[in-house]
Amino acid sequence: MSSAVGRKAREPFALEHADVASGDEKGTLWPDTTIVVGDSGRIEQISPSLQAYVPEGYHRINATGKVVAPGLINAHTHLFADGKVLEAGESSPRKERAALALIRGPIGKAYLAARAKASVKALLNSGVTTIRTLGDAGYEAVALRDKIDSDEAMGPRILASGPMLSIPGGHGDPYIALSSSTPEEARLNARINLEHGANALKVAATGGVTDAKEVGVAGSPQMDEESMAAVCEEAHEVGVIVAAHAQSPEGVRAALRAGVDTIEHGCRMDDEIISLFHHNPRSLRGFSGLNSTLSAGLPLIEVSQEELGISDIARANSEQVVEGMLEGARQALKEGISEGVGTDTGMTLVTQYNTWRELDLLVRFAGYTPAQAFHAATQVNARNLGVDDVTGSIAIGKDADMIVLDGDPVKDLSVLADPKLVIARGWPVWRPKVKRIESVEELLTRF
Template sequence: MAIGRKEREPFALEHASVATGNADGKILHDTTIVVGSDGRIEQISPSAKAFVPAGYHHIDASGKVVAPGLINAHTHLFAEGKLIQGKDASPRQEKAALALIHSPLGKAYLAAKVRSNVKALLNSGVTTIRSLGDAGYEMVALRDKVDSDDVLGPRILASGPMLAIPGGHGDPYIALSSSTPEQARLNARINLEHGVNAIKIAATGGVTDAKEVGVAGTPQMDEESMAAICEEAHEAGVIVAAHAQSAAGVRAALKAGVDTIEHGSPMDEELVELYRHNPRALRGFSGLNSTLSACLPLVKVSQEELGISDIIRANSEQVTSGMVQGARDGHKYGISEGVGTDTGMTLVTQYNTWRELDLMVRYAGFTPAEAFHAATQVNAKNLGVDDVTGSIAIGKDADLIVLDGDPAQDLRVLEHPNLVIARGWPVWRPKVKHIAEVDRLVETF
């Protein structure tokens, strides 16, 4: 992934069809896109009228479709999405694992793993990611290397550890815990001082680390503590996500001012209004990432094949129907619904972002064009990066993918991009290493 040079080569993608990412699936025919040495789009015009300056590299895109790069708003980079073992770790094992994670050897291993996983995301066509729950600040370090062009990678919004209650979701492996609003505010400040540009709260219990049936979706952090975190983050211009898998948890998180809800629940009139007009959110509204890729495998694939415990299965069944209904409600009521997959969780690989779009079509009522719109323009707006990415426009970064067909008509063309371009840097012949067993199980539903 090392770039090895600081100067991008300017180029022109000529004679392409351009999938705009609009909700109506609009496409531009025989179009040329000119990209400068700063990695930004300089020109979009009919090929017959295009002017390509001398010294620019010409790329013939005849018969291909150029589209905005995908945005994945919910990733974890410490795992690949392989099958997990359902046995709970003992306190002694947990203590040993924590010591290893935070040791010099563990940090070096984790840095290499996240770099490999980020490469898989990029090669699959994802040009912007947001991490939501890291072991430490390894994603901050990688983001800085990408921003300085030392490493080729997607745009990164890095959260660092999530913020939870003691023993709550994510604690102790990928969370800082607190018991009071003052401690919660301090933990937010600690993350910000480490350079994060995203923050995540565990508003409710989760599935994979639950030790009892009924934990998933149960409210954990109180509204006052979440509000303190949001205030601290918003003062720094940083948006806040909340893991929330029940109506009670979603309601408290929205009232506290979170900017995106991760996973979600069925919506009533109050929740719909809070999503649309949230006075405590940074930009006056809150988005939703339903992460269907993370919940559906745990109930659609047999427990025997997954190898998960009875507790994980029961907690999955407890929240999945609500998450799916929340996705449907979000589409029905015009919520700003984006795309996040929860990469690294069971059967959620780093390279299958396109499958989330497919699930939104199959289970939540989206058209393919609307799902692709959610993964590009809507995600960019929800994450506050729509001034630089999410669409193909003059002055924006060249975050592009070159495909064999129109994703607004057939989402599966996203599975194998011919070319990925991140901030003007090309990834020629992008390839990812597939996990055959995971792919087989996911294909079953």
């Protein structure tokens, strides 16, 4: 019998004698602390170990010499690929029809479901306990989320977007997007996703790098402000947040004016854009967050084109937008904008297991301290995604979303690459392991 509505009972346990990384902006560490987790999967007690009371029957885990930290949150994932080089190549209407028939047929759906399951497993085993998908081929992430929520499967908390919302021939269309030409059609597509169970939405405010067929497409305005506003109105009506793919000032400005809740990728900001991030009257909660996704951008300009094997078009489009993404991340820090962490998993050289690298890139390229980067991946992300009431920090009453590490991530972010124990909503993943892609890892050492 479950001790909480909709949940199966877990084995209650206590992590004893751990140092606890709070995840705050200062990098506060609580020494020799015991965390008690009940059979609901929620934290019942946090106290100095000498004062802790562990009820009889609770499994006691000696965490002496270890650091317990909040589980990571990745606010920008795709579950359909593993991070190897994506090369769109030449396309044609005939090839697109054939590819779509495969994707939407029984074989393609089965493959996508299996790929999503493998991606989620890699994310969880790498210490990520909450994800948001932002562009799915169908509703495979919704189905997987429901299995996890009902304790039929093990995995992170999922905010699932379903297909992104784009314009005909725009970013993501036709493979991972529903397209529309008018605000009325955009609103209908938002309803379709919501009716299929999506609890996050994404619009394509501009073109992107991966599927651009011409130089200059990345960052060029696509979905208009009125259509994005219609999507936001529909989503906000039921408490669902909206993300916008946006890689230029024009696109970011229009998306923020429309009321999106997070900007993905970003750009160099002017005063109006900065102000809208802080005070956005049309967003769900009055402000908007940013995910700079440096993991998706920097490899495309830092690794040689020959080693990546990407086209001249992809390289040129990358060069046009990545510097703006970097500058936007730096401005976000300076201006106090709510910068979270999203990696764009599945894109070229963005694996499902390397969320920690985004924190490292924020430190090395955008001026963040390790404490600020870890704070962004935990507490800030939770607030931006609207889940801070249940996760993002270690607090009594919240879900036990935690990772056990060999050291303090504020002193060495690389400890996040190898968690010794992952706990998601009170379910432990003992001896978590991920299968690294050596060809990708080798290229990532180049910068």
